[in-house]
């Protein structure tokens with residue numbers, strides 16, 4: 001019997017801690033991983049929502065997705081990401097927004113989901129486009145908001161803000 005094992009990503013270390021790396025090449029648009037976790041009300045989210053062990057991803061103005069205790073919790077932010085979250089009818093899926101080569105760290109821009117959210121974090125992503133502080137979506141420069149919109153990696157509540 002022939003068994004094919006798909007290793008899509010692997011967990012390792014980057015310059016500031018745990019990180020997720022591509023274990024194969026991805027093309028722009030490829031699905032990487034489905035995000036999962038318990039759905040939690042805004043009022044029940046801990047203050048440091050992207051702490052090492054308590055990652056909460058905002059999925060609506062009032063709801064967050066809590067930690068799944070799987071790889072999706074460990075995917076880091078970058079101000080120049082190679083992936084983004086697609087909000088679909090069947091869930092939140094991380095997709096490649098550019099070519100990702102095996103061995104590259106997989107990242108997404110946490111600001112894409114932050115809405116009416118005072119949480120901020122100092123950014124250490126090391127990219128040339130680093131904004132130094134990760135903040136709400138509304139603080140992103142307009143061209144970047146539009147770029148993310150065109151890439152299809154914004155939640156519905158952020159899309160509304162682009163057109164405001």
Ligand SMILES: [Zn+2]
Pocket residue numbers: 078079080123124125126127129130131132
């Ligand atoms: Zn940064």
